[in-house]
Amino acid sequence: MNERNSMPQNAIANGNNADIRTPVLIVGGGPIGLALAADLGRRRIETLLVEQRENKLNPAKMLEVSVRTMEFCRQLGIAGKVRNWGFPFDWPLDSVFVTDMRGYELGRICTPSLGEQAHIPSSPERGMPCPQTWFDPILQEHARSYPHVTLRHRVKLESFVQDPSGVTATLKDEQSGKTEAVRAQYLVGCDGFGSTVRQLLGIDIRGALHIDWAMTVYLRIPDLHLQHDKGKAFRYVFVGPEGTWSFLSIVDGKDLWRLQLVDLDEDRLHKADIAAMMRRGVGADVAYTIEHKDLWTRKSTVADRFMDGRVFLAGDAAHAHPPNGGLGMNTGIQDAFDLGWKLAAMLDGWGGDGLLDSYDTERRPASARATEASLRNYRRLISAAQRADIYSATPEGEAARHAIGEQMVEENQKSWHPVGIHLGYIYHPSPIIAPDGTPRPEDDTFGYAPTTFPGARAPHVWLAPGKSILDLFRNGFVLLNFSERPVDSIMRAAESRGVPLNVHRIASREAAALYERPLVLVRPDGHVAWRGDAEPADALDLIDTVRGAGPHIAARRATSSPS
Ligand SMILES: Cc1cc2nc3c(=O)[nH]c(=O)nc-3n(C[C@H](O)[C@H](O)[C@H](O)COP(=O)(O)OP(=O)(O)OC[C@H]3O[C@@H](n4cnc5c(N)ncnc54)[C@H](O)[C@@H]3O)c2cc1C
Numbered sequence: 001m002n003e004r005n006s007m008p009q010n011a012i013a014n015g016n017n018a019d020i021r022t023p024v025l026i027v028g029g030g031p032i033g034l035a036l037a038a039d040l041g042r043r044r045i046e047t048l049l050v051e052q053r054e055n056k057l058n059p060a061k062m063l064e065v066s067v068r069t070m071e072f073c074r075q076l077g078i079a080g081k082v083r084n085w086g087f088p089f090d091w092p093l094d095s096v097f098v099t100d101m102r103g104y105e106l107g108r109i110c111t112p113s114l115g116e117q118a119h120i121p122s123s124p125e126r127g128m129p130c131p132q133t134w135f136d137p138i139l140q141e142h143a144r145s146y147p148h149v150t151l152r153h154r155v156k157l158e159s160f161v162q163d164p165s166g167v168t169a170t171l172k173d174e175q176s177g178k179t180e181a182v183r184a185q186y187l188v189g190c191d192g193f194g195s196t197v198r199q200l201l202g203i204d205i206r207g208a209l210h211i212d213w214a215m216t217v218y219l220r221i222p223d224l225h226l227q228h229d230k231g232k233a234f235r236y237v238f239v240g241p242e243g244t245w246s247f248l249s250i251v252d253g254k255d256l257w258r259l260q261l262v263d264l265d266e267d268r269l270h271k272a273d274i275a276a277m278m279r280r281g282v283g284a285d286v287a288y289t290i291e292h293k294d295l296w297t298r299k300s301t302v303a304d305r306f307m308d309g310r311v312f313l314a315g316d317a318a319h320a321h322p323p324n325g326g327l328g329m330n331t332g333i334q335d336a337f338d339l340g341w342k343l344a345a346m347l348d349g350w351g352g353d354g355l356l357d358s359y360d361t362e363r364r365p366a367s368a369r370a371t372e373a374s375l376r377n378y379r380r381l382i383s384a385a386q387r388a389d390i391y392s393a394t395p396e397g398e399a400a401r402h403a404i405g406e407q408m409v410e411e412n413q414k415s416w417h418p419v420g421i422h423l424g425y426i427y428h429p430s431p432i433i434a435p436d437g438t439p440r441p442e443d444d445t446f447g448y449a450p451t452t453f454p455g456a457r458a459p460h461v462w463l464a465p466g467k468s469i470l471d472l473f474r475n476g477f478v479l480l481n482f483s484e485r486p487v488d489s490i491m492r493a494a495e496s497r498g499v500p501l502n503v504h505r506i507a508s509r510e511a512a513a514l515y516e517r518p519l520v521l522v523r524p525d526g527h528v529a530w531r532g533d534a535e536p537a538d539a540l541d542l543i544d545t546v547r548g549a550g551p552h553i554a555a556r557r558a559t560s561s562p563s
């Protein structure tokens with residue numbers, strides 16, 4: 001590998017004169033950078049995270065934490081904090097389609113309050129309303145709790161150069177104006193859609209860079225539920241003769257609301273008369289104060305590559321979604337989950353040469369799947385048929401409202417809380433997953449059928465009250481043995497390669513049936529790496545495959561490297 005990427009002429013290459021040295025440098029302190037810092041922290045990896053902004057709270061973009069992100073939080077030990085940050089457990093989470101809040105109800109997707117929801121069968125956790133204003137500080141506090149994780153604010157990445165043994169980055173302290181050189185073994189750009197890291201790497205993004213303009217308005221509205229007859233809900237979707245024109249979502253379960261205006265025209269959004277919009281949505285004058293307004297463009301993009309040598313992209317830097325369906329951050333968290341253990345494996349010395357390449361192979365298709373789903377969610381939301389008679393108090397008007405309501409309910413329940421999009425993604429094909437020759441289960445972004453097909457998320461089952469099988473997947477690999485079969489050769493192979501492996505003998509018949517094979521090897525991120533009826537003939541080959549040093553990886557590298 002030659003030195004490459006943008007760097008001022010006089011910059012320090014090879015890091016000989018670096019001011020700071022760190023194994024991992026994370027650029028960006030949004031939720032993805034923080035999640036990665038926390039994950040590396042628990043894996044005992046020294047990490048420096050730099051964020052250009054001040055350490056202060058911004059209005060919440062993300063409102064909903066997915067079931068899979070909650071499983072990640074469970075691994076970190078912060079799921080309780082995310083559950084109990086303050087959203088009232090008795091607040092109904094319905095989505096209500098209305099002409100206005102005092103007008104016609106077109107349809108309703110009923111979702112019980114947190115207090116009424118039962119456990120879902122597929123996970124020990126469930127999706128949670130936890131806006132970024134609360135979620136990010138929980139992640140940040142957790143990341144900071146590791147003494148070897150350093151978070152620095154008002155520090156901006158300006159440039160970097162990489163060579164075969166590391167990356168040298170130039171950082172600028174925004175307060176003092178001073179620059180400093182940091183030498184890292186790996187750099188991860190979690191620096192959002194406008195990613196400096198991605199631009200410095202010259203990686204293109206594909207997809208729709210501009211779908212439309214949108215405006216988010218954060219409003220304090222005391223006792224809104226007393227001013228209409230539709231009851232408390234998570235969101236109200238406003239539908240007029242022109243179709244869906246806006247929606248209002250509760251942020252804090254008290255009096256903070258978020259109004260989203262959808263329009264193609266930036267100028268019209270700038271001039272939007274919020275008072276008139278609120279009057280139209282509520283159906284009456286209502287007292288409120290505006291806390292914040294945000295104008296943004298809806299996009300749906302995926303980067304051409306998620307990595308280049310020792311530099312990686314994660315979160316919005318790699319893929320940007322229409323926010324509909326709440327997949328943006330939740331998909332990015334899975335990038336961090338996938339990358340964290342792989343970086344740790346390299347730094348701990350047991351990762352093979354091909355391990356990090358699998359980050360791109362695994363996460364790029366998974367992200368593309370989620371961005372496509374987000375776009376579909378958005379189209380469903382705005383697809384309400386345009387009916388001039390929607391307000392009409394006639395049988396025709398009634399029929400129009402009924403038809404629109406039915407359509408919107410049926411379509412949109414595929415968008416909110418579909419377990420399949422979060423739990424159903426399978427890393428297949430992947431160079432570090434050992435296939436077993438069975439056909440890949442059909443991809444379902446809505447429903448979820450548990451499977452141990454290699455590459456799938458290992459399914460949840462309770463082993464004891466409060467103890468999920470997922471709780472076993474924390475640090476190294478886990479070999480689940482649902483039988484009396486010997487596993488000595490896999491254990492010896494792992495030991496000889498320095499791969500951390502815990503073996504668990506599971507007596508539960510329910511778990512054995514769910515896991516489909518007597519032996520299942522699970523990765524540190526909870527995905528199935530291999531399954532079998534008995535130990536493989538060559539256990540060393542298996543262990544080499546899952547640590548990214550399999551014979552096919554070595555062969556591929558040999559043919560692709562210049563002679
Ligand atoms: C209205 C709206 C609603 C949404 N709702 C949801 C939802 O419900 N669920 C969901 O999953 N997602 C949702 N999203 C998407 C979600 O907010 C994003 O996917 C998420 O914030 C991306 O996190 P990130 O860490 O990748 O990037 P960001 O949050 O953009 O963070 C990147 C950080 O990098 C910093 N940075 C940039 N360049 C540099 C540099 N050179 N040096 C140092 N620091 C730098 C920036 O200051 C920033 O703090 C929503 C988005 C919007 C707009």
